[in-house]
Amino acid sequence: MNINFRSYRSEDLLKVRHFLIQSYSKLKTPNTWLIDRWEFVVFFQETRSGTLEQWEQKVGLWEYENGELAAVVCRDDGFYFQCAEMNPPEKLLEEMFAFAEQKAEEENGGYVELYVPIPENMTFAAEVARKRGYHLTGGKESVNSLRLDKEFPVELPSGFRICSGDEIEVTAKALGHIMAFDYAETVEAELTLLHYGNMSNAPSYNPQLDLSVVNDAGEVVSFCNIFWDSSNRIGVLEPVGTSINYRKLGLGRAVLHEGFNRLKQLGASKVYVGSMQPFYEKLGFTTEVWLQVWEYSGHTD
Known part of the structure; x- marks a missing residue:
C-alpha cells in the first residue's frame, strides 16, 4: 500500500491522538510519544508560548491510501518519529528524516542542526540515521512504567x-x-x-x-x-x-x-511517566523503552 506525505492541519489533532492510541495497541509498548505529550504540547506548552501555529508547521503526517496514518513527525526540542510499525519501510524513514532536516534548516537559516531520539528496538531507523550522517551522542531518553497491581497507601501529614x-x-x-x-x-x-x-x-x-x-x-x-x-x-x-x-x-x-x-x-493496568528520576524509581517505576539520541549538524545535499 502506498504511503503519502501531507502537512499537518489543526483539525488533525484527534486523528493523531487516535494514531498514538492505536500504535500502542498494536505494538504493546510506547514508540516515542504517548497521548500525554501530544496533548500537553498542544493545549499548554505551545499555547502558552504563543507558538502553536508555528509548531503545527513542524508536524508531518504520512498516510496510507485509505487515509489512515502510517507515521507522524513531531517537534519538541528534538524531532520525534511515531510509526505504525517497529521497523517501517526505508523509503518512509528517509522521508521522515528529510522532513525533520528541512524544518531544522528553515529554523537555522540554511544550516541543519537537530537530534532525533530513536527507540533501541527500532534498529532499522537507527541504520537509516547512520547512513544519513547522524551520530550517537551517548544521551538517552526513556519511557517508564509502573504496574497497578496493588492498592497504594495515601498518607498525608496533618494540615x-x-x-x-x-x-x-x-x-x-x-x-x-x-x-x-x-x-x-x-x-x-x-x-x-x-x-x-x-x-x-x-x-x-x-x-x-x-x-x-x-x-x-x-x-x-x-x-x-x-x-x-x-x-x-x-x-x-x-x-x-x-x-x-x-x-x-x-x-x-x-x-x-x-x-x-x-x-x-x-x-x-499500568501508568507511564516520560523521564526517569530517583523519585519515580522509589515509587517502583522501571524503564520500558530506551531512546538513543542521534544528532546531525551540517548541510544537506
Whole structure:
C-alpha cells in the first residue's frame, strides 16, 4: 500500500491522538510519544508560548491510501518519529528524516542542526540515521512504567488535603506549577496564569485525575495530572510537581498514590511517566523503552 506525505492541519489533532492510541495497541509498548505529550504540547506548552501555529508547521503526517496514518513527525526540542510499525519501510524513514532536516534548516537559516531520539528496538531507523550522517551522542531518553497491581497507601501529614481538578481554582493550580518549577515573577509565569486552564480542554483530561495537595491556606503545594487512555487502559503522568518549600514531606508520593488508586478504579493496568528520576524509581517505576539520541549538524545535499 502506498504511503503519502501531507502537512499537518489543526483539525488533525484527534486523528493523531487516535494514531498514538492505536500504535500502542498494536505494538504493546510506547514508540516515542504517548497521548500525554501530544496533548500537553498542544493545549499548554505551545499555547502558552504563543507558538502553536508555528509548531503545527513542524508536524508531518504520512498516510496510507485509505487515509489512515502510517507515521507522524513531531517537534519538541528534538524531532520525534511515531510509526505504525517497529521497523517501517526505508523509503518512509528517509522521508521522515528529510522532513525533520528541512524544518531544522528553515529554523537555522540554511544550516541543519537537530537530534532525533530513536527507540533501541527500532534498529532499522537507527541504520537509516547512520547512513544519513547522524551520530550517537551517548544521551538517552526513556519511557517508564509502573504496574497497578496493588492498592497504594495515601498518607498525608496533618494540615493537607487532596482535591480533584474541579474543586480547585485554575489560578491556584497555575501558581502551584509556577512554584514547583521555580519560575515566579517571570514572563513565563504570567503566561502560565493566563493559559494553564487550557489543559482542561485536552481530549484525555479527566478532572478526577487532575489532583492537587492543598494546604490550610488553600495553596496548591503538590500536584499531578494523569492523561487517561481508556482504549489501552493506561494513564500517563503530565505534569507532576511539588513546591520547593514543601518537599521531603511525602506530598508527592501521596498525590501520586491517590492518582494510581483512581486509575485502578477505572480499570487501568499500568501508568507511564516520560523521564526517569530517583523519585519515580522509589515509587517502583522501571524503564520500558530506551531512546538513543542521534544528532546531525551540517548541510544537506
